[in-house]
Amino acid sequence: MYIYDDFDETFVRERAAQFRDQVERRLSGELSEEQFRPLRLMNGVYLQLHAYMLRVAVPYGTLSSKQLRQLAMIAKKYDKGYGHFTTRQNIQFNWPKLEDLPDILDDLADVGMHAIQTSGNCIRNVTSDQWAGVASDEVIDPRPYAELMRQWSSLHPEFSYLPRKFKIAITGADSDRAAIAFHDIGLQVMKNKTQEIGFRVFVGGGLGRTPMVGKVVRDFIGVEDLLPYLVAILRAYNLEGRRDNKYKARIKILVHEKGIEAFQARVEEIFEGLDKDSLRAQKGELERIEAFFTLPDYETLDDKPASLSKERAENSAFHAWVMRNVARHRQAGYAIVNISLKPHGGIPGDATDEQMDLVADLADAYSHGEIRVTHEQNLVLAHVRQDQLFELWQKLEAAGLGTANLGAITDMITCPGLDFCTLATARSIPIAQKISNKFSDIERQNEIGDMKIKISGCINACGHHHAGHIGILGLNKKGEEYYQITLGGSGAEDAAVGEILGPGFAADDVAGAIDTLVNRYIQLRTTADERFLDVVNRVGLEPFKEALYADH
Amino acid sequence: MAKKLKGDQVFTGQLLREGDVVYLTADGSWAPDLQNACVATNDQEIETLEGLANEGVLKNLVVDVYPFVVVRNEAGDLAPDHIREKLRTAGPSIVYS
Structure with a gap:
């Protein structure tokens, strides 16, 4: 790193x-x-x-x-x-x-950390795929470009007083684990037909009160022109983005009001007029950065060692954890371990100081001293030997970090909500806890399969509810919290904004409503592999509305 | 002048140094317990309290000062009227550490 x-x-x-x-x-x-x-x-x-x-x-x-x-x-x-x-x-x-x-x-x-640009109308912390560098489906490791953008954007004099905050996400894989389509700029590192490395550039994505899926503003921009092209986009936004109304000040509104073609033309016009040489990374700088991201010296190991098969066969809880939380690594004999910060009935994304110390120790012992944080509020150890998974799992399990629910219904994104946040209109965490308790049975979770529930405590959508297969939005009417449910959102490569199902629910009724939706889904699916989101996309909202509101 | 709210009001703020939630008392000091807050029941009292509250701001004791509506519960204790202030007074509704 x-x-x-x-x-x-x-x-x-x-x-x-x-x-x-x-x-x-x-x-x-x-x-x-x-x-x-x-x-x-x-x-x-x-x-x-x-x-x-x-x-x-x-x-x-x-x-x-x-x-x-x-x-x-x-x-x-x-x-x-x-x-x-x-x-x-x-x-x-x-x-x-x-x-x-x-x-x-x-x-x-x-320890080389700070809190600069984690607030304010500037370019915020660049986010990326938590499996960067090790994912089996990755084309190019996005981290060197993320670091280049970190350096470029830090206290950038031209972009320190933008109309509004500005978020950039980057991935190097076809599977989007960084929600790039819901960022002001989303970048997909890729190779073109001539095997040249570059970026597909999305612009104008975002959540909040006006959710928008990002649009492609450039199919391909070469590595050398990444920074000049970002300057062109940001300059267009800085000059033309609205400053009269903070709710209409994000780039997504500019792109929407102007239209992607007109915005694209403006960006290209600015880009063409730039002194690109002065904006490009200095010669050798990217290579210098890349040297920090070489992969560890992996050992030559057997893939799927016999010991692992035996341990899985002998311990069903371990097997369930491997099935859910361990992902395929690009290197034979290694695995990507996802540590769930969503214990059943717990607070999504919270870790105690003791847990953080333990994960640091485990990273040293099993994963080359490195930890990743995911935008879904979990942690990752990216370089774990498969023959050490059982030992690692036992230590995680003993510390309450072995929950086998990655990507399952209890692995919810949840904002702090009205328990902590001054902007919130309703609580989020207690809703997540009730859902988590209702679906705590691992077999039931596995029966349901992949499911992304995302909960926000206000329309600012820090809990990404628009991008949830099931989204839950906490609102407030005459001092009482109530919750609106949306279906069909996705923050992945099939990015979509969920649609509102109907009237909201009282706090005590939300988990029951989710249960009703899940039961209807299981009735509707044609195979066990057909995900909740696939069913919603196939049958639409009506069957779910009928199930939820039949008695109303 | 504080915005018009319907009902009896107290003033709240957060301690500059610590960030803790506090309530304005009758002598102009700031207390962590809502029960020690001074209640204003008419416009004149609200104005008086607002003056005291602003003194706390000028003395750099408190920040983000504002009034909110309180009621008396069955036990006769002061209680916020709105969910936001209920949570702010009682602390997070979850076990968080």
Whole structure:
């Protein structure tokens, strides 16, 4: 993984020192709250419902064991012993005190981390496929390009005051695990017919109150022109994006109002006029970055070793975990281990300091000291020997990290909701917990198969509800929480925005409604392999509406 | 002037240094317990409390100050009227650490 050079190190240290001075001036009264708020937001510090919240950037979701241990230390020393992993592959601490935040930023800087650009109208942390570099279906490893964009976008002078926040996601596989179509810019690294590496560029995707699936603005742009092309898109947006109404200020609105053809023409016009040489990465820079992302020295191992088959045959819980949580690796004899942060009845995305310390230790022992964070709020160990899976699973299981539910109905994306968030209109976490408890039986989950439920506590859609096979949106009517259900969304390569089924449900009735939908799906599917989403796409909403609202 | 709300009101904010939720008391100090809050029952009292609340802001004790509606529950205790303030007063409704 990428390691900071002297420039990065100095830059982050300086920012931490500046923030210490800003906090001191705020506490002494030299700065008013109005003056201080933008400064704290530039360093990822929000004021939430009960306390300050610090959002720490995890670039493209990649952490070293040393960094994760430091996050665990911060959770224990300054917070309440846990952290919350987010849909942008970041981590949030929900209870820091303002007076401690300068020390926390120093502690983060000690391990090459910070909270810059995790808030504000700038280019946010670039996200990526959590299986980057090791996925069996990957064409090109996207991480070097993600790192190049991290460096390029950090404090970019032209793009620090955009009309609104700007999110970029990148994948190098055909299966989209990074939800690129729901980002302001989505990039798919690929090879063209002449085997040249480049990018398919999507623009104008997003969730929130106006969900949009991104549109292709360029079928192929070569590696050399990636940064100039991004400049062209961002410049078009910066110049023409609306600043009069924050709800209409994202690039998706500009693309929608202008039309993709007109927007594309504008981008191309700007692109053609650029002094591209001055905007391209310096010669050799990409190669320098790529050297940080070479794969570990894997051993030559048998694929599917006999010991693994025996352990699976002898232990059904282990077998169930391998079936759900272990993915195919590009290297024979190795596996990708997905650690679920969705224990049954737990809080999606939360990990205690002890769990973080354990995962860091396990990463050192079994996965070359590296951890990935997923946008679905789970963790990944990307380089595990298949003959060590059983040993690893036993240690995860003992720490409450062995839940065998990846991609199953209880593996829900859930925003913090009204339990923590000032913007929320309803709670999300208790709804997830009720659904999780209702479907906690592993056999039942496996019978249902792949299912993505996503829950947001307001229309800002941090829980990606529009992209859920089943989406749940928490709203508030006259002080009472109620929940709207959508069907048919997808955040994958078949990206789609879910459709509202009908009238909403009271909090206590949501899990029952999901049960009704699931039962109807099982009646409707033609084979056990036909996923919930496939059935919705085949039969439409009506059979599900009938099942849900027949008695109303 | 605080926006017009229907009902008795208290002022809340968060401590600048710690971020903790607090409520304005009759002497202008800020208390963590809603039961210690001073209740305004008419426009004049609201205005007086608002003045005290703003002093807390100017002294850099509290941030994000605003009023919300309270009612008396069966036990006679002050209770927020809205789900948001109920959660803010009681803390998250889940076991979170």
